[in-house]
Amino acid sequence: MAVTNLVGAERCTHEILSDEVCKNLIKQAQQGDKSARDRLVESNLRLVMGFVHRFAGRGAESEDLFQMGMIGLLKAIDHFNLSFDVCFSTYAVPVIMGEMRRYLRDNSSIRVSRSVKELAYKALQLKESLEKETGVEPTIEQLAALLDKKKEDVILALEAVRPTKSLYEPVGESKDGSQVELWERIGDERDSAGAWLEKLNLEQCLALLTPKEQWVFQKRHLTGLTQQEIAAELGLSQAQISRLEKKALGKIREFYAENNEA
Numbered sequence: 482m483a484v485t486n487l488v489g490a491e492r493c494t495h496e497i498l499s500d501e502v503c504k505n506l507i508k509q510a511q512q513g514d515k516s517a518r519d520r521l522v523e524s525n526l527r528l529v530m531g532f533v534h535r536f537a538g539r540g541a542e543s544e545d546l547f548q549m550g551m552i553g554l555l556k557a558i559d560h561f562n563l564s565f566d567v568c569f570s571t572y573a574v575p576v577i578m579g580e581m582r583r584y585l586r587d588n589s590s591i592r593v594s595r596s597v598k599e600l601a602y603k604a605l606q607l608k609e610s611l612e613k614e615t616g617v618e619p620t621i622e623q624l625a626a627l628l629d630k631k632k633e634d635v636i637l638a639l640e641a642v643r644p645t646k647s648l649y650e651p652v653g654e655s656k657d658g659s660q661v662e663l664w665e666r667i668g669d670e671r672d673s674a675g676a677w678l679e680k681l682n683l684e685q686c687l688a689l690l691t692p693k694e695q696w697v698f699q700k701r702h703l704t705g706l707t708q709q710e711i712a713a714e715l716g717l718s719q720a721q722i723s724r725l726e727k728k729a730l731g732k733i734r735e736f737y738a739e740n741n742e743a
Contacts, residue, residue, distance in 0.1 A: 487533065487547040496524045503569050507561055521558055522551070528570060529554055529577055536581055546581055553580035565688070567695050575699040578706075601638035603628060694729040701726055 498506070503524075509517035529550035533543050557573035565572065604624050611619045625632040690698060696715070700706045706714075708722045715722070 487530070487544050490526045490530055490547065493523055493526055496520070498524050500568050504563055507558060507569065508563060510558055518555075518558060522554060525554055525570070525573065528573060532578055532581055536585065539585055541585055545584065549580045549584040550577050553577035556580070567692055571692060571696055572699070597638045600628070600630065600634065604635050604639055689732045690729050694725050694732075697722055697725045698729045 498521075503521070506517045506521050510521055529547060532550055533546045536546055537543055553576045554573060557569070557576040560576075561569055561572050607624055607627060608619055611617075611623075621632055621635055625635045628635065693715075697711055700711045700714075701708070708719045708726070711717075712719045712722045
């Protein structure tokens with residue numbers, strides 16, 4: 482790949498590809514053609530750089546964000562399904578953004594106040610001391626009483642200094658031996674009743690939707706953006722995004738119900 486860093490990307494001349502040319506290059510790249518892959522990368526660098534500038538100032542170096550965006554772009558090239566009735570950029574945007582958001586999320590530092598840290602460390606020291614003396618792990622109620630603090634305050638303090646697990650941390654293996662990550666074991670709090678969504682694959686979902694519904698669906702359920710964020714990107718109102726999302730989910734629910742009954 483010719484361009485390997487942000488400086489090179491800024492200086493690169495960006496070719497605009499037609500949808501037909503783009504998909505032909507993707508087909509060649511997926512078959513192992515390196516020159517086709519490099520041409521696709523260079524023609525889509527502005528897409529990556531746009532998100533680098535958007536996420537700038539969030540505690541990460543621009544070069545690191547660029548590299549994560551490039552990983553997302555390469556993944557999009559490798560996994561784009563040519564049978565989708567959607568342009569490549571529509572598919573690539575949430576993949577690129579997802580890699581950047583993942584990096585920011587996994588590398589963000591959660592600020593905890595000094596008083597909370599002090600309470601947590603006192604509780605941990607007291608817990609260790611009591612375990613050594615009695616051989617039994619003390620309860621939160623006992624720790625709170627000895628520290629003269631509310632139980633809730635002790636719980637919050639201990640949780641605040643607990644190491645954060647990445648959603649992408651391996652937690653086991655599936656039946657076929659592939660790695661299972663933490664996010665796959667966690668339900669979607671936004672739509673707990675929508676667990677049925679997990680039973681459908683991406684190809685089935687996207688094939689049911691219009692290009693605009695595909696965009697909203699991917700942004701909401703694959704990238705995790707809010708309706709307000711999507712509305713700002715598309716220049717629409719939140720109400721319009723809400724209607725598009727409802728239409729998309731309605732189509733998918735109907736499809737799932739029909740196939741589940743069959």
